[in-house]
Amino acid sequence: MTSSSTGAPSRPAAGRPRNSDTTALILQAALDLGEKAGFGSLTMEGIAAHAGVAKTTIYRRWPSVWGIVMDAFLAEITKVAPLQKRPTARASFKASMRLLAKSYRGRQGKILHLLLGQAQLDEKLRREVTTRWVVPRREVALEFVRHGIETGELRRGLDPDIVLDALYGPLYHRLLVPYDDAPITDAYVDSLVDTVFRGLER
Amino acid sequence: MTSSSTGAPSRPAAGRPRNSDTTALILQAALDLGEKAGFGSLTMEGIAAHAGVAKTTIYRRWPSVWGIVMDAFLAEITKVAPLQKRPTARASFKASMRLLAKSYRGRQGKILHLLLGQAQLDEKLRREVTTRWVVPRREVALEFVRHGIETGELRRGLDPDIVLDALYGPLYHRLLVPYDDAPITDAYVDSLVDTVFRGLER
Amino acid sequence: MTSSSTGAPSRPAAGRPRNSDTTALILQAALDLGEKAGFGSLTMEGIAAHAGVAKTTIYRRWPSVWGIVMDAFLAEITKVAPLQKRPTARASFKASMRLLAKSYRGRQGKILHLLLGQAQLDEKLRREVTTRWVVPRREVALEFVRHGIETGELRRGLDPDIVLDALYGPLYHRLLVPYDDAPITDAYVDSLVDTVFRGLER
Amino acid sequence: MTSSSTGAPSRPAAGRPRNSDTTALILQAALDLGEKAGFGSLTMEGIAAHAGVAKTTIYRRWPSVWGIVMDAFLAEITKVAPLQKRPTARASFKASMRLLAKSYRGRQGKILHLLLGQAQLDEKLRREVTTRWVVPRREVALEFVRHGIETGELRRGLDPDIVLDALYGPLYHRLLVPYDDAPITDAYVDSLVDTVFRGLER
DNA sequence: GTATAAACGAGACGGTACGTCAGGTCTTTCT
DNA sequence: AGAAAGACCTGACGTACCGTCTCGTTTATAC
Numbered sequence: 074m075t076s077s078s079t080g081a082p083s084r085p086a087a088g089r090p091r092n093s094d095t096t097a098l099i100l101q102a103a104l105d106l107g108e109k110a111g112f113g114s115l116t117m118e119g120i121a122a123h124a125g126v127a128k129t130t131i132y133r134r135w136p137s138v139w140g141i142v143m144d145a146f147l148a149e150i151t152k153v154a155p156l157q158k159r160p161t162a163r164a165s166f167k168a169s170m171r172l173l174a175k176s177y178r179g180r181q182g183k184i185l186h187l188l189l190g191q192a193q194l195d196e197k198l199r200r201e202v203t204t205r206w207v208v209p210r211r212e213v214a215l216e217f218v219r220h221g222i223e224t225g226e227l228r229r230g231l232d233p234d235i236v237l238d239a240l241y242g243p244l245y246h247r248l249l250v251p252y253d254d255a256p257i258t259d260a261y262v263d264s265l266v267d268t269v270f271r272g273l274e275r
Numbered sequence: 276m277t278s279s280s281t282g283a284p285s286r287p288a289a290g291r292p293r294n295s296d297t298t299a300l301i302l303q304a305a306l307d308l309g310e311k312a313g314f315g316s317l318t319m320e321g322i323a324a325h326a327g328v329a330k331t332t333i334y335r336r337w338p339s340v341w342g343i344v345m346d347a348f349l350a351e352i353t354k355v356a357p358l359q360k361r362p363t364a365r366a367s368f369k370a371s372m373r374l375l376a377k378s379y380r381g382r383q384g385k386i387l388h389l390l391l392g393q394a395q396l397d398e399k400l401r402r403e404v405t406t407r408w409v410v411p412r413r414e415v416a417l418e419f420v421r422h423g424i425e426t427g428e429l430r431r432g433l434d435p436d437i438v439l440d441a442l443y444g445p446l447y448h449r450l451l452v453p454y455d456d457a458p459i460t461d462a463y464v465d466s467l468v469d470t471v472f473r474g475l476e477r
Numbered sequence: 478m479t480s481s482s483t484g485a486p487s488r489p490a491a492g493r494p495r496n497s498d499t500t501a502l503i504l505q506a507a508l509d510l511g512e513k514a515g516f517g518s519l520t521m522e523g524i525a526a527h528a529g530v531a532k533t534t535i536y537r538r539w540p541s542v543w544g545i546v547m548d549a550f551l552a553e554i555t556k557v558a559p560l561q562k563r564p565t566a567r568a569s570f571k572a573s574m575r576l577l578a579k580s581y582r583g584r585q586g587k588i589l590h591l592l593l594g595q596a597q598l599d600e601k602l603r604r605e606v607t608t609r610w611v612v613p614r615r616e617v618a619l620e621f622v623r624h625g626i627e628t629g630e631l632r633r634g635l636d637p638d639i640v641l642d643a644l645y646g647p648l649y650h651r652l653l654v655p656y657d658d659a660p661i662t663d664a665y666v667d668s669l670v671d672t673v674f675r676g677l678e679r
Numbered sequence: 680m681t682s683s684s685t686g687a688p689s690r691p692a693a694g695r696p697r698n699s700d701t702t703a704l705i706l707q708a709a710l711d712l713g714e715k716a717g718f719g720s721l722t723m724e725g726i727a728a729h730a731g732v733a734k735t736t737i738y739r740r741w742p743s744v745w746g747i748v749m750d751a752f753l754a755e756i757t758k759v760a761p762l763q764k765r766p767t768a769r770a771s772f773k774a775s776m777r778l779l780a781k782s783y784r785g786r787q788g789k790i791l792h793l794l795l796g797q798a799q800l801d802e803k804l805r806r807e808v809t810t811r812w813v814v815p816r817r818e819v820a821l822e823f824v825r826h827g828i829e830t831g832e833l834r835r836g837l838d839p840d841i842v843l844d845a846l847y848g849p850l851y852h853r854l855l856v857p858y859d860d861a862p863i864t865d866a867y868v869d870s871l872v873d874t875v876f877r878g879l880e881r
Numbered sequence: 882g883t884a885t886a887a888a889c890g891a892g893a894c895g896g897t898a899c900g901t902c903a904g905g906t907c908t909t910t911c912t
Numbered sequence: 913a914g915a916a917a918g919a920c921c922t923g924a925c926g927t928a929c930c931g932t933c934t935c936g937t938t939t940a941t942a943c
Contacts, residue, residue, distance in 0.1 A: 251409060
């Protein structure tokens with residue numbers, strides 16, 4: 074969301090540089106307010122006031138509230154729940170999904186389901202979520218599957234995309250389709266992975 | 276001079292009765308506008324203007340825009356994609372999910388992902404979706420699973436909830452988590468059901 | 478500035494009628510604030526806040542701050558300084574101009590020079606000032622001159638417009654062209670009228 | 680408005696000297712923009728952009744938009760309409776006022792009435808107008824009057840200030856009080872001077 | 882020549898106010 | 913009592929300029 078891309082390091086961008094403390098201040102304010110009053114009721118004015126920053130300063134960095142939330146979410150989640158590589162695909166997914174489920178039980182979950190919710194209504198945000206969150210993770214996960222097929226852990230002929238949908242789909246289903254509001258436990262993840270893997274193995 | 280002949284006991288409700296044409300008019304206006312300008316940009320004022328109706332008239336019937344959309348969605352979907360009972364669970368799900376996938380490829384899909392999106396932000400709508408859409412369908416589907424276990428088609432010890440998540444999860448994952456925007460084809464559904472069922476059968 | 482013009486009294490306009498107390502409240506707030514902090518620093522937001530009224534409520538009545546000030550000014554000035562008809566033209570103008578000078582020494586003067594100042598920058602306001610303030614008064618005054626010519630008090634061949642410019646011009650000159658900030662006294666008015674009339678009489 | 684040159688030529692001020700082309704560029708940009716979009720809508724940012732100059736460069740020279748306009752006005756008007764000394768007071772005023780009326784029919788008039796308008800709202804500008812435009816001209820004109828009294832052209836006992844008000848007042852009245860938007864013609868000036876002078880002469 | 886000092890362009894920044902939009906409530910008259 | 917119309921308060925929107933600031937760069941005098 075932030076203008077980035079450096080490439081040629083040549084000129085130092087001319088003009089007074091953006092204050093990165095200010096950026097951090099805004100992100101923090103957004104998280105604080107979201108935590109306190111609900112991420113659904115975040116407003117530009119509220120964030121600006123809480124961060125002690127002018128609205129224009131925010132608009133210079135992000136085009137919408139959701140841009141901010143997106144950045145805040147990504148900054149946290151990559152630290153907290155990176156994909157886990159293990160000897161077998163089954164172990165890799167179990168570990169990765171347990172970690173993911175854990176963060177989803179906390180603040181990240183609260184944010185993510187709002188983020189994905191809002192992405193349904195907002196085309197620009199949807200693209201942002203795709204390119205910055207879904208695609209990068211999916212690519213790593215696809216590698217797990219392909220490797221599993223090579224080693225013979227998984228049977229040949231499987232469509233790796235379907236495999237990922239079968240594994241992660243249920244997780245997001247629980248997160249996004251309102252049913253019984255039960256949290257996603259480690260036991261649920263284990264049970265899920267085991268059930269699905271029965272259909273995947275040779 | 277025909278005597279009105281109320282016949283019906285109770286009360287004639289006193290005062291001017293609600294015009295049911297008006298109700299239909301509003302629903303139609305909501306669908307028209309949503310189709311044209313995107314369901315995400317529906318507003319009470321817009322719907323009222325387009326339907327040629329006063330705002331109060333709408334508020335008397337629904338508490339929010341999403342209430343209207345919810346009603347419009349349910350009215351259509353139950354006609355179009357009822358659950359399909361077949362001799363085997365596998366066949367039942369294949370048929371039901373194909374039908375569902377088909378409607379999701381059209382207007383219903385467009386509405387549903389907005390509805391689920393909005394439900395993430397709006398607690399009241401979330402409950403509405405749960406009780407009027409998710410739970411009723413889920414109960415029927417659970418019956419399919421239990422029956423499959425009884426007949427021996429599915430192995431004992433399966434958690435029926437996990438089964439449903441494993442089947443429907445991927446569908447909603449495709450619908451809600453933005454990835455490649457590929458539509459959900461019948462082939463995808465077949466492939467998915469077959470893959471998952473391998474892990475479910477005896 | 479307010480939408481007015483009734484004409485056909487028939488229909489009572491449908492819908493909730495405007496609250497005339499609210500209108501008065503806004504005008505009063507504008508005058509209060511102007512008096513306190515200077516009419517030059519009036520803002521819509523300030524007036525709204527001080528009147529305890531929503532901005533939209535004001536915008537429904539006036540298109541700009543100056544529209545409000547205009548209305549407030551006219552409401553006062555017509556009460557305070559109506560044109561004075563006397564037996565002779567000289568006496569009529571002396572009386573009228575004394576009264577006008579007196580109000581200009583007070584709040585009306587403060588407002589008027591801002592109003593005329595702003596009218597230089599704002600074409601719409603300029604027209605408003607012309608039709609609601611300048612023209613009506615000028616027409617009455619022209620009548621004084623014409624009558625003076627008929628009775629023989631003033632010589633024939635005078636251009637009535639020039640006469641009015643010669644009389645009122647100096648007054649507005651003092652008001653609008655900054656020089657020594659001396660107030661316009663009754664003595665000044667008398668001296669002015671006498672000097673000018675020497676050139677007007679037979 | 681510009682930082683005054685101290686007179687003593689001593690030090691060349693150390694550091695990079697101001698570029699006088701830049702100053703001219705800004706003035707020109709202000710006039711261009713004013714001519715095109717109306718002097719009332721001039722902004723610092725607009726002028727800076729149009730002149731291809733940084734805002735700070737302008738602020739280093741003038742404290743406000745109106746300072747610029749003031750300088751631009753004065754630079755033109757003193758060239759175009761200096762006071763005219765003639766043998767008689769009547770002839771001096773006729774010539775001077777004709778010349779003034781002529782410039783007021785063009786761009787100078789457009790600017791001046793905005794300048795005087797704005798001066799009503801802005802105390803600093805008001806003083807600026809007084810000291811740089813009104814007072815210097817008024818002093819010369821007062822001399823005309825005093826000389827006329829000495830030579831016996833005008834009667835004794837006249838208050839010179841009232842004389843000037845009587846002569847220039849109508850001109851500014853026409854310029855500033857919106858009435859019929861008729862331009863100020865030479866014929867009008869002649870007629871006005873003759874009428875007023877009838878009351879001034881012995 | 883090399884400091885030093887100011888001009889200059891660029892753009893960030895905190896502010897204030899703008900005029901608009903939609904929400905949800907209310908008041909009025911008509912049906 | 914329902915319905916249409918529209919006033920009303922509320923809150924947020926995104927934008928425009930303001931005047932100040934912080935940079936890096938340029939251009940002149942002074943040492």
